Amino acid sequence: MSLVEFSGDVFLVAFFLYCFSFLFYVIAVTGKRWSGREPREHERRWGKIAFVVSLAGLAAHLAFFFTRWAGSGQIPTSNMYEFMTFLAMAIMIAFTIVFAIYRKPLLGMFAVPLTIIIVAYASVFPSEVQPLIPALESIWLKVHVTTAALGEAFFAVGFAAGLMYLLRVIDFKDTSKSGRKAQRWVEFTLYTILVIVGFLIAVFAFRGAGYEATFTQEKLVIDSQGQQQDVKETVHYYLPPIVKPYNSQAESVEPFLGLDKPLLEAPSWMNGVNAGRKLNTVVWSIIAGTLLYGLLRLLFRKPLGAVIHPALEGVNPEDLDEISYRAIVIGFPVFTLGALIFAMIWAEKAWGRFWGWDPKEVWALITWLYYSAYLHFRLSRGWQGLPSAWLAVIGFVIVLFTLIGVNLIIAGLHSYAGV
Known part of the structure; x- marks a missing residue:
């Protein structure tokens, strides 16, 4: 070893x-x-x-x-x-x-x-x-x-x-306007933490299921001589694609709960590394975190x-x-x-x-x-x-x-x- x-x-x-x-x-x-x-x-x-x-x-x-x-x-x-x-x-x-x-x-x-x-x-x-x-x-x-x-x-x-x-x-238990406002902000902080937990749940669940989708993305890059070139890159998704990469075409998408094609395209101004895939992950994190928060609220029947x-x-x-x-x-x-x-x-x-x-x-x-x-x-x-x-x-x-x-x-x- x-x-x-x-x-x-x-x-x-x-x-x-x-x-x-x-x-x-x-x-x-x-x-x-x-x-x-x-x-x-x-x-x-x-x-x-x-x-x-x-x-x-x-x-x-x-x-x-x-x-x-x-x-x-x-x-x-x-x-x-x-x-x-x-x-x-x-x-x-x-x-x-x-x-x-x-x-x-x-x-x-x-x-x-x-x-x-x-x-x-x-x-x-x-x-x-x-x-x-x-x-x-x-x-x-x-x-x-x-x-x-x-x-x-x-x-x-x-x-x-x-x-x-x-x-x-x-x-x-404070019912005043300022008291409710403070309660809402604390609850939002706890909700944000659960969104991060939801991200982990979503990623590991779909990873365990072996989910994958593939896209071909076209990018305009400038080489060392200042010339513009069109470059095609393959982007792999490991969560069902709600958001696809900007300026891309789907190569293979496994259906999930009727979702067999992306619903949205990542905006062009999000130009970080694999921005489309990361934005898709953020969307799934919010979905999973919201579901987790909702389940906990139903379980305890009160704010967290x-x-x-x-x-x-x-x-x-x-x-x-x-x-x-x-x-x-x-x-x-x-x-x-x-x-x-x-x-x-x-x-x-x-x-x-x-x-x-x-x-x-x-x-x-x-x-x-x-x-x-x-x-x-x-x-x-x-x-x-x-x-x-x-x-x-x-x-x-x-x-x-x-x-x-x-x-x-x-x-x-x-x-x-x-x-």
Whole structure:
């Protein structure tokens, strides 16, 4: 067995350990009501078990990272699969640091599932080791990607704590206009998370069924001599095509629930890598996430925020506010170094310029400016608590768009990450 194959096995072990640790965190937080022990003793005992299991998962994840690095001869951050697995590992490192400071099992109930979702998302992409393009063969790339991801990981922990704060302090029985508005936005945040889960369900379900559709897409490209050429590319779909690639013809489409041909065509302005296929995936994610949300609403017969809220009773909201703020304070300088300073050094080495207005560069700058504003407002009177929690949640949405959305909508030098 090669080191790369072994790394895949320990990665699977890490995933299951994360799942078990999440269950133990849930028991630590919600099981104290039915436990015969004193609530704090129950939470302390199961919280310790959950933390040990999550540490074991992180150890397995680190083993995956270093064995894949040794087996491939290159740091595993060069494509979407490798980067998302590293981001998940970085979130667990950030969570471990924050948990060691505050000892709040409740944080694991929200941060660990975020890691699980990202690990599952990474598994959607091809896991084969891909050769590096020349621009990626730089020590500065390694430093840039790892530190940027670690900074984003602390933002993720800040997001988890911020979302917990909202679920803790918002009164889901409040019938006032402002109260209903806050409830709707929290519910929309939870719905968005379920859309991501729906994406995973849809992808793995159709992958298990072996579904595939094929299109031939015509593109107009400009060669190195400035001449325009028509190029035909084959695009493979692994979800039923609701949206086909722009300027393409169907070669083979397996019927699904009467859907034997695409209903729409991707707009021409979406020129990211495989934009049509990705837009089709987004549509299926929304469909699956909406169905999942609807089933949960039917099951509980109340908004999901109102279902989660009772589990947070007794938690000091000021602690959650502090955790969210401190996590972002730690992540901001790390992100500044990785996403801006080291990124510009790498850009100069690879492309001969420090800044080139590439879409990913622009959105990294937007992310940095946003969190700069967050830290500025956080020090102002009236921006602690609820406003700060909302800013932490919105900030991580911007991070996710920088990581994923830019590759879908806009083509640029970082589009290789979407392959």
